[in-house]
Amino acid sequence: MDYEAGTYQKLPIKQYPARELGETAEGRYWRRFLSPATAKQAGAVNYLEFCPVRPYNLAVTSSTRVLVYDGATRSLHRTINRFKDKAYSASWRADGKLLVAGGQDGIVQLFDVGSRSLLRQFKAHKRPVHVARFDPGRMHVLSGGDDATVRWWDVSEGKQVSRWEGHSDYVRAAAVNPAAHGTWATGGYDHVCKVWDARSAQSVLSVDHGAPIEAVAFFPSGSVLVTAGGTQVRVWDLFGGGRELACLSNHQKTVTCVTVSPNAGPDSSAAPRLLTGALDGHLKASVREGVYELERFQVTHIQKYPGPILSLGLSGDAGLLAVGLADGTLTVRKHAKPRADPAKAGILVGRRSRRAPALTAATYRYFIRGQSSKAAAKDSVIAAERKAALATHDKFLRKFRYRDALDAALSTRRAEVVASVVEELAARGGLSSALSSRDAAGLGPLLDHMRRNINDPRHAPQLAALAHRLLDVYGGSEALTGMLPALTLLLERVELELRAQDGLTRVQGMLGPLLAASVGAC
Template sequence: MVDQPGQFQKTVIKQYPARTLNETAESRYWRRFRAPTVAQQVGAVTCIDFSPLYPYNYAVTASTRVIIYDAHTRKPITTLSRFKDKAYSGTFRIDGKLLVAGGENGFVQVFDPKSQTLLRQLKGHERPVHTTRFSPSKMHVLSGSDDATVRWWDVTAGEQVFRLEGHTDYVRSSACSPSLPDTWATGSYDHTCRLWDIRTQECTMTLDHGAPVEATVFLPGGSLLATAGGTEIRIWSMLAGGRLLARLANHQKTVTSLAVALAAGPTAASSPRLISGSLDAHVKVYELDAFKVTHVSKYPAPVMSVAISPNAALLAVGMADGQLSVRKHSHNKGPAGGGPAKAKKVWKPTSTAASYRYFVRGTTEKPSKDDIKISQPGMRRLAPYDHMLRHFQYRAALDAAVATEQVEVVANLLEELAARSGLSAALGGRDAQGLLPLLTHLVKHLSDPRHSDLFIGIANRILDIYAPALGVSEEVDAKMRLLRERVTLEAKLQASLVQLQGTLDPILHAALNQQPQTEG
């Protein structure tokens, strides 16, 4: 609507960018993992593994036992405690009927989770066994130990079939390719991840991670392999002969665990996600197209293990202080893990001549770009500060703006008063009761970077005007001293930031000239 000649122009309140990023559908999806159930364990939770079959019960390895929890109630149903020392890497077989775990004493033990029976005790490792996995064939187990060896066991016979040598330090992680059941990857503290062909018992590929490898996982399809060590996650292409595709350096401390969510995302057709846990107490989610972080969660202690159920309904995180946090998604999924539950139908009232809606229909419709809009002048409602500003009541207008407690309104009104040469009239001639609200507002918002320059100038002007009147009111004197301290502190802070900017400029300029982290 075009204003008529001589009509008062309302104060325009500037719109500033939001301080936080807009929430995306991906972020909303991961934030729906709510209602955490926290179970305190007797030691650090070093491994969490979900059963591949519904109802997706999960095994938690902590201290000297492996505890199996019910996925529905999130309460323990079985405790496997046949360990003389610490237990490691309690993982299910592909059918969920057996569980294998390593131990500090070097034994590899196979259990029946239902009866808690120890079925096999495989002896051969000379040092602690930190990683154990069942083969897809169900009859064999692969284990990795601190004795730098990888061993292949026949569960039926209870004997070692062969051993794989090549690592020169502790072997701490292992994974089987989802597309090639005879291809296994093992990660070691010798900074390498080795790929083994079980048929030929040979190492087919060696990947140099550059730091002790803590976790290894194949991404869906088996064409990509992710390794975690130090503060980095590296993505390798198996089809390109182990070529490095990406370095993900999003954590501040050692990345301790990796997990793959197969059916996660805001839509049923969402691609899988990679999840990482770190000693910096953060769990991060990555999309697998550009390997960008889509969600970050903060936990109260360093994260040692992370896992997600096959239907993406439960997210479990184990911490160094023994806490086990299990969060359930608000839109639970069925056994197949196909997609989120169908949205409930929302009832909409029908519009008839018997309802008020019938007579006001169409009033909320917005015109299209081809429509011709005819504006009709109407009554203009002015805010209290605009009404007083219109009548040149500058002091009252400023008081009305301060009363709104909206920093944008006060800042824009002060700029309008400066443009009208009305700052002296608005700030001067005040008594103690009229000066206190303005001083309180300035003290509160002086450090706001969007308005600090303006408010510092106003504060200096007030100090100049009312300096001769100091000592009349104790409350005003206290606010004046606090305001002077805030102005001095803000001025020093801005000077330090300018100096810091001068120091960082050459560093940033040099960093921009370097090659990017992601390799093509």
């Protein structure tokens, strides 16, 4: 008996959750970085920093030189050779016109980038100066040295304004609070990070990192401080009196550098982004999650480099990523930003804007006009009656030809279609008739489908029940002899899955105590 198409409801295909998560905006951001441009330096790249203004030129400190690379072309633009010994920590002024750098001889030097001329020398440190930073106000410089002191200099007068004492070992890191320019954080090998008020030259807060501090950074809000040293990165809540928010132990060796991107960059909704580099050669990107008391950081990207990482930087627009290695290799990767649609952005195509041709009967658009128009809120919409387009298995189900419906579903080689048809046949009581009276050739597609999907947890329960039904129907028949090779392959697939599950259970049991111990260590 046949029924009209209008009285038959199409079989809904089962929808399963995706086995893998789709690509996120963060994943697209990292995937669109182009191949790196590399340059070999005379010595280890101990520090690098992008200019705060476009085109985001890059200052690289290596050996006895400071090199400036053009942010647009990634080629060498300037070389400053004014150091008698090793140079350290060349940093930009906010307008990108001046550079300040420390040195092995304990002298802090100030340079004009355009002319490469030496403008100032600050001499007060007794030991090497590894930290030199410009104040956002442009008129002061902060420096930290191996003499365990932090000094505050006036650029216009070339004199020391104040000396900040409180560290008991080398000072190797410093950062200014982006939300409060008079607040600085310094970290030293005494395991302590101190927060200073530049106006009073007094320490207002101290936190113990638990290892020699190699780098410090602020989040854009200014309320969260990051310290890096040893194999751990710690996150502190400044408004909470220095309360520790998180302890990240994602690296196997000493974390040497850390930076926080104030800009999420193109194709990314995750801001800010925390980047860390370590002597294990890994660069890891983490994103902050959580609100109020619940704080955690999720690693979203990992890059492996051929040597220990000493320095890293991300440009202000998150479009350039630079990494410096201990062997003197400098790599700069540029982000391939997606091009804007000229039609959406309102950009003229070519020299003149394209005009739409006149709408006359001589054009094809004249005969399809109005098809893309949308109904207004007050318009009455009359839905056009469309004939149901039935799939092959639906046509057979409509005619109660259950065996043909099952064969049609198997021919699609889509597991969700087969699962839907088998479930419908079981509900109608026609599964036995669909399976019976088959020879070995007729059972082949069904057994092949079971072998391919028996280890999928979404389909395993249904296929296991279907296998039992087959054995009940064909037990002791001649068709069973022809099914033996296929049944043997199915059995091997099941045994392989059981061994894999057993191995995963053992690994889970071993990882449990290790994870608990690592959490306790933090």
